[in-house]
Amino acid sequence: MILSIEQVSISSRENKIVDNVSLSVGEGEWFAIVGQSGSGKSLLSQAIGQMLPTNLKVEGKIHFKGSELLSLSRKQFQTIRGKKIAYIFQDYQSSFTPFRTIGQHFDEYLRTHGVSDAKRRRIESIYALGSVGLDENLYKKYPFQLSGGQLQRASIAIALTLSPDLLIADEITTALDSVSGHRVLELLAKKQKETGCAILFITHDWRHVRRYANRLAVMKDGEIVESGGKHRILDHPKHEYTKQLIEAAPILGQGLPSGLQEVEKR
Amino acid sequence: MMNGLTLRLPKLKRLSWRGIAALIGLIIILIVVIYTFVFLRHDPNLTNLDERLQNMSIQHPFGTDQLGRDVLTRLLLGAQQTIGYSLLALFAAIIIGVPFGLIAGYKRGVIDRVFMRVGDGFLAFPDTIVAIVLSGLLGPGIGNLVLAIIMIKWVSYARLVRSTVLSESQKEYVLVARTNGLSPSKIIRKHILPHIVGHVLVLASLDLGKIILLISAFSYIGLGVQPPTPEWGAMLNESRPYFQSRPELMIYPGLAIVAVVLLTNMAGDYLRDHFDVKKEVQ
Numbered sequence: 001m002i003l004s005i006e007q008v009s010i011s012s013r014e015n016k017i018v019d020n021v022s023l024s025v026g027e028g029e030w031f032a033i034v035g036q037s038g039s040g041k042s043l044l045s046q047a048i049g050q051m052l053p054t055n056l057k058v059e060g061k062i063h064f065k066g067s068e069l070l071s072l073s074r075k076q077f078q079t080i081r082g083k084k085i086a087y088i089f090q091d092y093q094s095s096f097t098p099f100r101t102i103g104q105h106f107d108e109y110l111r112t113h114g115v116s117d118a119k120r121r122r123i124e125s126i127y128a129l130g131s132v133g134l135d136e137n138l139y140k141k142y143p144f145q146l147s148g149g150q151l152q153r154a155s156i157a158i159a160l161t162l163s164p165d166l167l168i169a170d171e172i173t174t175a176l177d178s179v180s181g182h183r184v185l186e187l188l189a190k191k192q193k194e195t196g197c198a199i200l201f202i203t204h205d206w207r208h209v210r211r212y213a214n215r216l217a218v219m220k221d222g223e224i225v226e227s228g229g230k231h232r233i234l235d236h237p238k239h240e241y242t243k244q245l246i247e248a249a250p251i252l253g254q255g256l257p258s259g260l261q262e263v264e265k266r
Numbered sequence: 267m268m269n270g271l272t273l274r275l276p277k278l279k280r281l282s283w284r285g286i287a288a289l290i291g292l293i294i295i296l297i298v299v300i301y302t303f304v305f306l307r308h309d310p311n312l313t314n315l316d317e318r319l320q321n322m323s324i325q326h327p328f329g330t331d332q333l334g335r336d337v338l339t340r341l342l343l344g345a346q347q348t349i350g351y352s353l354l355a356l357f358a359a360i361i362i363g364v365p366f367g368l369i370a371g372y373k374r375g376v377i378d379r380v381f382m383r384v385g386d387g388f389l390a391f392p393d394t395i396v397a398i399v400l401s402g403l404l405g406p407g408i409g410n411l412v413l414a415i416i417m418i419k420w421v422s423y424a425r426l427v428r429s430t431v432l433s434e435s436q437k438e439y440v441l442v443a444r445t446n447g448l449s450p451s452k453i454i455r456k457h458i459l460p461h462i463v464g465h466v467l468v469l470a471s472l473d474l475g476k477i478i479l480l481i482s483a484f485s486y487i488g489l490g491v492q493p494p495t496p497e498w499g500a501m502l503n504e505s506r507p508y509f510q511s512r513p514e515l516m517i518y519p520g521l522a523i524v525a526v527v528l529l530t531n532m533a534g535d536y537l538r539d540h541f542d543v544k545k546e547v548q
Contacts, residue, residue, distance in 0.1 A: 049445055054375050082447035094438040097457045108456065109446045158446070 285536025
């Protein structure tokens with residue numbers, strides 16, 4: 001297990017937002033967290049990178065490759081962020097600083113993580129852009145000159161440049177149209193095969209879960225109501241809430257919700 | 267340096283003639299002031315009672331004052347005092363205020379609360395009171411006046427910067443920069459600071475006029491620049507007894523103050539419009 005979250009609770013001063021959540025993500029696995037808005041899935045993902053606002057308190061343990069993340073100091077954490085754990089967010093427009101070019105984002109990112117040679121930084125960035133199917137001349141462009149799909153590809157490129165062990169994708173397709181969304185996810189799946197990183201995939205779209213995830217957890221009101229393999233949960237949901245969710249997203253065609261063919265009874 | 271402050275400035279559309287005129291006027295005044303520094307025909311402090319209260323002449327283009335000193339020379343040197351000390355006060359206020367705002371806005375929590383309460387404390391005093399109390403405690407003089415102005419003005423910069431930082435640091439690119447492992451100081455410098463440059467520039471240019479007025483006003487009542495150093499407000503005060511016989515002695519420095527304050531305000535308005543236009547386009 002590359003990441004295991006043990007009994008993590010996140011609470012503000014008034015109430016508990018995430019309550020006693022445990023889950024674990026294996027190496028090279030695509031793990032999906034499904035839940036409606038406000039179920040605490042984004043906060044949970046931010047807790048992994050110690051990205052929570054200061055007014056929220058985290059309890060519990062988060063193990064990542066043998067080290068306990070919540071006990072690390074801020075300095076130690078800066079080397080893990082970006083290098084070992086990378087994030088991609090939903091809002092591609094504001095994921096880039098508006099007055100800096102795509103290239104400057106790459107450059108700064110690589111320099112922070114110890115690539116001191118400017119030429120090498122440039123070559124690596126352009127290679128990374130190419131690997132997500134983006135043109136070299138985007139290197140000099142400003143974020144507002146790119147389309148949404150291009151920006152989200154660029155953020156994938158940046159996130160994967162240093163081949164992190166864990167990629168946390170927080171509703172990355174929500175703001176894209178469904179065609180661009182699928183293309184971005186295809187790309188992500190391809191990159192995952194190449195780099196072998198684990199993906200913690202936060203979504204509320206069953207189509208993506210059905211197609212890409214290996215395992216998943218369903219969150220509701222800050223608790224995980226059900227978790228397990230994709231086929232088990234999609235085809236044989238136990239919890240009432242999971243059943244409701246799956247029924248709310250009808251599928252076309254035959255077969256089980258997870259895409260498996262039903263065994264014909266003779 | 268490509269990585270420093272790469273601000274994307276939109277094309278200079280809609281150039282208003284007033285803004286241009288103001289900027290050109292300010293530049294001309296600055297050039298004249300610097301030129302005066304190098305080239306002086308008369309000693310500004312040399313009294314010559316034989317030549318007192320003279321009319322315009324080639325020797326003295328604006329005449330002489332009650333002590334026989336050349337008015338033009340004193341007017342130009344007065345600009346150095348007035349504008350120079352105003353700029354000094356302004357820069358000092360910005361240099362103190364901007365980091366305070368940046369830290370308060372970025373760190374939030376307790377630091378923010380402490381910083382802002384300190385700021386509120388300063389803000390509670392009207393500017394004139396601070397200046398009068400300071401010169402009462404430390405004695406009148408331009409240094410104390412500048413100190414008083416800095417104490418009043420830095421708060422508005424801290425507050426302006428803080429509010430911008432508060433709204434900007436909510437945006438996801440700051441989160442992304444953090445997840446990419448950048449240190450807070452680097453995030454502040456590279457990703458947040460360029461946002462506030464425009465706002466600070468606008469506020470500063472509008473403030474400059476106010477500070478010039480403040481310094482002149484306090485010199486007029488004798489709390490600022492001390493005689494015989496030439497300063498516009500002090501010159502107004504010195505010429506007061508001759509108001510009826512030689513009104514131009516008061517008109518020259520008065521007009522100088524009016525012109526400079528007007529120009530800085532026009533430049534400030536222009537800059538404000540300019541940065542608003544940028545927002546509309548976005």
